[in-house]
Structure formats: structure tokens, C-alpha cells
Amino acid sequence: MTANHSKVLIIGSGPAGYTAAIYAARAALAPMVIEGMQPGGQLTITTDVENWPGDASVMGPDLMMRMAEHATNVGVLRVSDMIVEVDLSRRPFLAVGDSGTHYTGDTMVIATGASARWLGLPSETAYRGAGVSACATCDGFFYKGSVVAVVGGGNTAVEEALYLTNFAEKVYLVHRRDTLRADRTNQARLAANPKIEPIWNAEVAEVLGNGGVVTGIAIRNTRSGEMSNRDVAGLFVAIGHDPATALFKGQIHLDDEGYIRIASGSTGTSVAGVFAAGDVQDKVFRQAITSAGMGCMAALEAERYIADLNARTTASSVTVEGNSLA
Numbered sequence: 001m002t003a004n005h006s007k008v009l010i011i012g013s014g015p016a017g018y019t020a021a022i023y024a025a026r027a028a029l030a031p032m033v034i035e036g037m038q039p040g041g042q043l044t045i046t047t048d049v050e051n052w053p054g055d056a057s058v059m060g061p062d063l064m065m066r067m068a069e070h071a072t073n074v075g076v077l078r079v080s081d082m083i084v085e086v087d088l089s090r091r092p093f094l095a096v097g098d099s100g101t102h103y104t105g106d107t108m109v110i111a112t113g114a115s116a117r118w119l120g121l122p123s124e125t126a127y128r129g130a131g132v133s134a135c136a137t138c139d140g141f142f143y144k145g146s147v148v149a150v151v152g153g154g155n156t157a158v159e160e161a162l163y164l165t166n167f168a169e170k171v172y173l174v175h176r177r178d179t180l181r182a183d184r185t186n187q188a189r190l191a192a193n194p195k196i197e198p199i200w201n202a203e204v205a206e207v208l209g210n211g212g213v214v215t216g217i218a219i220r221n222t223r224s225g226e227m228s229n230r231d232v233a234g235l236f237v238a239i240g241h242d243p244a245t246a247l248f249k250g251q252i253h254l255d256d257e258g259y260i261r262i263a264s265g266s267t268g269t270s271v272a273g274v275f276a277a278g279d280v281q282d283k284v285f286r287q288a289i290t291s292a293g294m295g296c297m298a299a300l301e302a303e304r305y306i307a308d309l310n311a312r313t314t315a316s317s318v319t320v321e322g323n324s325l326a
Contacts, residue, residue: 006032008302009105011083011095012244014041015288016278017111018067018076019295020302024109025074027303032077034095034103039080040064041113042279043288046129050141052288063288079103088251088271106309107273107302110260111295112244114279114286118237119151123207131214132207132235136160137287143168143234149217150174151204152238158182158190160238165195172230173198176222199230207235243280259283267298273305 008024010017013035024031038044046060055063072078081097092104116134118124124132133139136150140163148168150161153175161173173190178200180187190196199219205227206218216231243259253261253270260269260276267275275298278291 012111016291016295023299146233148234157238
């Protein structure tokens, strides 16, 4: 085997990737993590994390640095490279880095994550983490008694708005059209909630702030072009996520939105020996803790797969030896 071969090859280094690596290392499987262009994943651009068990409050970058150090301390080989090509049809599995290096693995854990879709406004980028968020479950707690806005018209946007009413005094739902794409149940819940005020035929044209935090949004009417402002302390963008699965198209089963399909109650994919963990296959919860849990599952399943593979190889060798002696 080459120096770039591992029993468990992990692509991605967020909570799912690092947790899979830690568990695989504890099982003496000498895992290798290809960390990608953003080691630590989305949490490295998250400020306070207040729902990580055992930490009343921790900065996202600090949490990921601790995970990375934990992985190193238990013997995980961390590689700074970005995978640009994979071949899941061969054994061992092959991944090619941007550096030109070839990596192989008896098993593979895909933990490449997903990224939120943003509006594309410079002011949105400037206030990201200072009032602009793509996760109400993560950040809603910070807006107790405040006025906030949600952008979007699908189930995710409506669910985010409903969730935020647990904390916020008022929630604006800004949507480009005059009807929602959300299902009827969610629409009924939204209509029945007095804290939510829809703003129809509207788009966020600018995020307003004082240089430190968000103070409002400028809204453009999509029909008349008329501009108006709303005072808000937070803006939640809920227009969807894009899973990082372009590498795997045509080689593994994906759903209509590009997320990796997994077997029920498992992280196993349509390719035996390939497992998927975290946001790359989870479009429902998208939490660091659930990603870490799935990383654990993927490592345990990879361990079982390798054990079964070794058992079959041993059985095959015994059969061949017996036949040769006959």
C-alpha cells in the first residue's frame, strides 16, 4: 500500500468529518482526513455556539480547532488538500487532490457538507454573523424580544419564521411573490401566528447597520420598485442550501436536490463501503451535533464493513488453500 492509502478515507473536516476520524482512529483504523479548502467547515464562520453540550458558550472557530486537535492527538492523519475528482467504481476507492496527489481508501466517508444560499448583497456579507444568519435554530436565541426578518417562501422559510416567534417580538417574512411555496399546513400555521407579518412582492435590497450590528433592511417592491425600510435586529436568509456533491454525481445516488441518499437508519450509500455524514445528506436538521452523531455512525459502520471484508478475505484464502492441498 502507498503512503496515501488508508482504511478509512474521510473527505471533509466539519463536525461530521472530524468525529468520524476520531472514532475511526480509536478503532485503530488509521484514518486520513482530507480537510478541504475550509478546514472546520461552516462553524469556522460562526460566532457564538450556545447549544453544544458541555459548553455554555463557545466560538465556532474555537470548537473546530479543539476537534482538529483532538483528531490529531488520537492519531488521525490530517491532510491539507482539496479533492477535485473521485472514482467510486474501483477498489480501493480513489480521490484526487487539487495538489495532484492520489489518495485511496478501503472505505470512504463523505462529509463535504452543504452551504447556505445567500442573497449576494455586499451588505449581507458584511453583517454575516453580526445580525445576518442562515440558521434560526442556531441563532434565534440571541433575538429575545427583538424584531427580525426572514427571507424566503418555502417550507424552510416558514418554519424558520415560526421558530423565531419563540424568541422575537415580531417576525417579518419577506417573499418575492404574493403566494408561498410552503405546504398548506405550514401556510395555515403562519397565518394563525399573530407575531408574523408577511411582506409580499418584496425583496431585500440592502442590509442596514451601524457598522457593528444589523439595524434594519431596505426592501424593494418587486412590482412597483418602491423602496421602504424596516427596523430589524436580525435577518435570516432561508432560500435553500446547496450540498457539496458535484464530485459524486453519476457515481452515487443523489436526491432531486443533490443530497446523498442513505439507507434508513444508516449512513450507508448506494455504493458499498461509502458512507455519508452531516449536511451532505441531511437537509432537515443541519446542526453541528447531528452532524457529529452521523460522523460517529459512519465510522462505526466503516469499521464493521472492514471487519466483514477481512473475514471474507480470510475465508476465501482458507478455501483456496484447502483446494490447493486436495
